[in-house]
Amino acid sequence: MTVLERPGRPSGAAGPAAGGATRRMRWWTPYxxxxxxxxxxxxxxxxxxxxxxxxxxxxxxxxxxxxxxxxLENYTELFDPSSVDGGRFWLAMRATGIFTLFSVPLLIVLPLLVALLMNGRFRGRNLYRAVYFAPYVLGSQSSASSGGSCSTGTSAWSTTTSASTCSGPPTCRPPGSPWSA
Known part of the structure; x- marks a missing residue:
C-alpha cells in the first residue's frame, strides 16, 4: 500500500488534529x-x-x-362578491394591501437610512448612537430593577410613589386590586 502525501507539507508533519488523523463529519451531523x-x-x-x-x-x-x-365550496363562496362573506373578504384584502403598500417600504427604507447614519463618520456620532440605543438598554434595566423589588419587598419606586406596594414574594400587587388580600 502506498501512502500519498500532500504537496507543500513536509513528510512526517502532524495533520490538523493532535494525532494527525483528520475528523470526518458524519452524514447525519447537519440533520x-x-x-x-x-x-x-x-x-x-x-x-x-x-x-x-x-x-x-x-x-x-x-x-x-x-x-x-x-x-372547495367555501372558497368559491368567499370569492363571490354577492355572498355574505365575499364583501367583507374583499374589504379585508383591500385593507391588507394598503397596509402592506405603506408599511413595507417604510420598514425597509427607514431602518436602512438609520443604519447608514449610524455607520457614517460625523461629529457627534457616539452621542447619536447612545441616544438611539438608550431606550433598549434602559428599558431592560428598569424591568430588571422593578422585578427584583417585588422579591425583596423594597424598591426605590415604592418610597417615592404610593402607586405600587409590594407585599413580598411571590407576587407584587398594587393596592386596591381584586387580587389583594
Whole structure:
C-alpha cells in the first residue's frame, strides 16, 4: 500500500488534529443540528397551516359534532362578491394591501437610512448612537430593577410613589386590586 502525501507539507508533519488523523463529519451531523428547528417548525407552523386548510374544506361549527366535508365550496363562496362573506373578504384584502403598500417600504427604507447614519463618520456620532440605543438598554434595566423589588419587598419606586406596594414574594400587587388580600 502506498501512502500519498500532500504537496507543500513536509513528510512526517502532524495533520490538523493532535494525532494527525483528520475528523470526518458524519452524514447525519447537519440533520442532527437541524432536527430541533424542524420539529418546532413542524409543530408550530406546518401542523396549524395544515389543520387550517383541513377545516376550510369543511362546514366547520365548533358547537356541532358533525362537520361535513364541502370541498372547495367555501372558497368559491368567499370569492363571490354577492355572498355574505365575499364583501367583507374583499374589504379585508383591500385593507391588507394598503397596509402592506405603506408599511413595507417604510420598514425597509427607514431602518436602512438609520443604519447608514449610524455607520457614517460625523461629529457627534457616539452621542447619536447612545441616544438611539438608550431606550433598549434602559428599558431592560428598569424591568430588571422593578422585578427584583417585588422579591425583596423594597424598591426605590415604592418610597417615592404610593402607586405600587409590594407585599413580598411571590407576587407584587398594587393596592386596591381584586387580587389583594
Amino acid at each position: 442532527a443540528f437541524l432536527a430541533p428547528y424542524l420539529a418546532l417548525f413542524a409543530v408550530f407552523m406546518v401542523l396549524p397551516i395544515g389543520f387550517g386548510f383541513w377545516t376550510s374544506l369543511h362546514e366547520w361549527d365548533v358547537n356541532l359534532p358533525a362537520k361535513p366535508f364541502v370541498g
